[in-house]
Every structure is written in C-alpha cells, then in structure tokens.
Amino acid sequence: MNAYLSVWRLRFVTGLQYRAAAWAGIATQCSFGFIFIMVYAAFYRNSAVKPPMSLDEVVSYIWLQQAFFGLIALWFRDHDLFRLIVSGNIAYELCRPCGLYSFWFAKLTGTRLSRTVLRCVPLLIIAVVLPQPYRLIPPPSATSLVLFVTSLAIGMLLVVALSMLIHISVFWTLSPAGSVLLFGITGEFLAGMVVPVPMMPLWLQRMVEWLPFRWTVDFPFRVYSGHIPPGEAATGILVQLIWLALLVVAGHWCMRRAMRRVVVQGG
C-alpha cells in the first residue's frame, strides 16, 4: 500500500509544478464557462416550455464542470503509459514488486488530482463572486455539500477505472489515437459533458441510465445544486460504488489477460 501511496504523491507533486499551464487552463475554463452560460441563458430567456432544470442549477453545473474538468474528463490520458506499452519499456514496469493495475491506478489518480487542485480553487472563487445570472450559488444544505464531495470523489475513481480500460486496450491495439478518441467522445457525451442528462430526450436518458458514464459527471453536479435530493443521492452513491467495484474487477481481469499475452516491443 505504501508504494502506491508514494507513487501517487510523486505524481501529485510533479503535477503541481506546472503553474503557468494552470493559469492558462483557468483562463480557458473561465471563458468557456461564460460562453456556455450565455447560451443557456438565451435559451431560458423566452422559453415556452418549463425546462427540467432551473437556470441556477444549470449555471452551477457548468461552473463545477469547468472547475473539476481535469478530474472528470474522460479523454485525458497519460501518454507516458502509452509510450511504455508501445516502446517496450513496459518490461521495467513488470519488474516492479507491485501490481501493475494498482500502480497505474495510483499514478492516474495523482495526475488528475494535481491538475485539478491548482485550477479549481481560483475558478470557484471567481464563479462565486460573479454577478447574477453567472454566479455560482452555494448548495441548498450542508447534506447536499457532503454528498456532492463524496459523489465527486467516487466519480473520479470511476473515471480513472474507465480510463484504465482504455489504457489496457492499447496492449491489443498498440495505437492509442483512434480507439481512445471514439471511446472518449462517446463516453463524455453520455456522461453529460455536452448537455446535462435531464436536457437529453427521453429515449437517450433511458439508455444513459444503464451505463456507468453519467455517474461520473452528471450525478455529482446535480447533487450539488440539490436537483437530485439527498435521499436519492444516497442511493445514487451506492450505485456508484457498485459500478466502481464492477469496473475495477473488469480492469484487473483485462490486465491479467493482457499480461499473459504481452509481447515486449523492441529491445
């Protein structure tokens, strides 16, 4: 356990070094947040129908999505790991006295956290002091906040478990670009990165219910605004945990399969 913890910390501290990149990221995320909110505000301004979420709920959804982008974005991947597999340096990794799955899991989690820690705080501060309708309003109750933090943490682990599957798939495909792109885009859309799940048509919502993706993005952010009430959120967290267990077991299994037939590329 100690080894995993220290590799996690190593990654975390390394990631914290890239401050300039973090500022640039904040600027980007901030402007995208503004654009999306302006678009939604325009849709809401003279809407004939009653939308499934209030504008305030959508605004908090957008700001949280921008603030925790690095934490929950599925497309983010570790090129070092790909290079290990393709170049054959994976042999070194296999010599280490620890499980490859947990080792990489810790690595990926560390990178994600360090990318987010630097970005989310300034962005959230900006979002809280903005004038209406752009302001991020606090959650309705302390319970919602606690549930949000919990579900976001599990959501991140879920994303890492999903992206582990992508990384493992490279053992078979050897070319990360294509398959990762397809999986990433589809997954993000179904997770609610483009539009929140309640905005989707019913047939798609029903499909999304049966997939793990929505539990990574859509669920935590709607728990924050109270759009998903605390009682429902508690059961949701249980579902999240079940998905997490399933995905980790599947990942372990795939990794073992991959290891059995691994061919070390090159010399």
Added chain:
Amino acid sequence: MKLFFRYMSMHFRSQMQYRASFWMITFGNVLVPFAAFAGVYFLFGRFGSLQGWTLYEAALCFGVIHMAYSLSDCFARGFDTFAELVAGGDFDRLLVRPRGTVVQVLGSKIDFTRFGHMLQAAIVLGWAASRLPAEWTLAKAFTLAHMVAGGTLIFTGVMMLAATMCFWTIEGLEIANIVIDGGREMTQYPLHIYHRAVMIVCTFVIPFGCVSYWPLLYVLGKTDGNAALYMMMPLAGALFFVFSLLVWRLGVRRYRSTGS
C-alpha cells in the same frame, strides 16, 4: 501555389501510409462535431427556439462556422505547431530557402484527417439549407460560400497572429486557443443571444460575426435595407487576414534565432 499543392500531395501520401489509423481518426473527427451538434439539437428539442431563431437557422450558423474552422484546421495547422519551429531553431532553415515563409509554414503540416470534420459540417449545412423555408437564390448561395471563405481566413489569421507572438515569447500561447476554440463555440450560435459587448468584439475586433451572423441575417431574409452591404460583410475576413499577414511580416523581420 504550385509549391503548396506539392506539399499537399506529399502530406496526403505520407498520411495514407497508416491507413487504418487514418480512417479511425477521420471517423473520430466526424464524431467530435457530431456530439457538439447533437447537443445543439437536443437543446432545441427541449426549448423549441432560441430567441426567434429556429433549429434550422441556427444549424446553418453552426455549419458555416464549423466548415470554416475545419478548413483552416486542415490547411493552416502549421502555424499552430510553429512554436516548436522557433524554439528548435528550425525556422532558420525556412528563411534561407528562396520561397515565402508563409507558404512553407503552411506546408509544414496538413492534416487530412480533418476531412471528417468538414464532412460533418457539410452535412449539417446541406440538411439545414434543405429544410429552410427561405427561397434559395444564386446571390444567397454566393453569400454562403463567401462566408465560409471569410471564416477560414479569420481562423487562419488568428493562428498566424498567435504564431507571430512566438517571435517575441518563444513559447506558444494559450490565448490563441481561447480565441480559436472559444470563438468557434460562441459563433456557432447566432450572435444576438449574447451580451452587447460580445457582439461588438465579434464584429469589430475579430470579425467572426461578419462571416456568420450578419450575412446570415440576409440569407435568412431577416433584414430590411441594403442587401449588398450584408453580402459584402465577409470581406472583413479578408481584411483581418491581410492585417495578420502584415503583423507576420513584421515578426519575421525582427526574428532572432534561438541559436540551437
């Protein structure tokens, strides 16, 4: 011009060497804007209309901007990776060749997998155009083509300006991505939904609005007054491009090699 076509065929042949990967990425490039468009489609499905604009009218706006973006993304990405060229000192080699710098930088990278994006934009354009109740005339079709051309010039111009900044800073700048990606995200919707300030910036500073929103008003028959004025709006794109070209010249003149 001939040189540029030589570059094009060279890149095309080299990318065709990895056929499976090429098609996978091209398909992925259809999917990215497809997901974005699905988002727009679902939002219209929920709300019905966007401040007086129907789905098909907004889709026309989306198609024009994405067409322009993908064209410049395909042919002008050389400017995007320009920072590496300067930092590595490789720009010196370009300078000693007896050809213009612009065409050489343009030719340094042409990404044909972007055809996927173009294809998607073309489908959206065709679909929106066929569903619109407005009558299509030659003048309107001409304006539309004009808009795409102007938009391409603007996106390319922004990339050039960002690349020019490398002469001073050596590094690439994130702000370019904000202008390019943010501009694309923003102007895929009609401009009148935004704050007045955004409208002014998008018309007079970086004339995105001049190649999408304003001429679209004419194409969709939402204007009264001088049609010719609206039709000529996309020329602002060319103007912006000329400005970028001049700034680029200025940058090249004061270029000092990093020496490595």
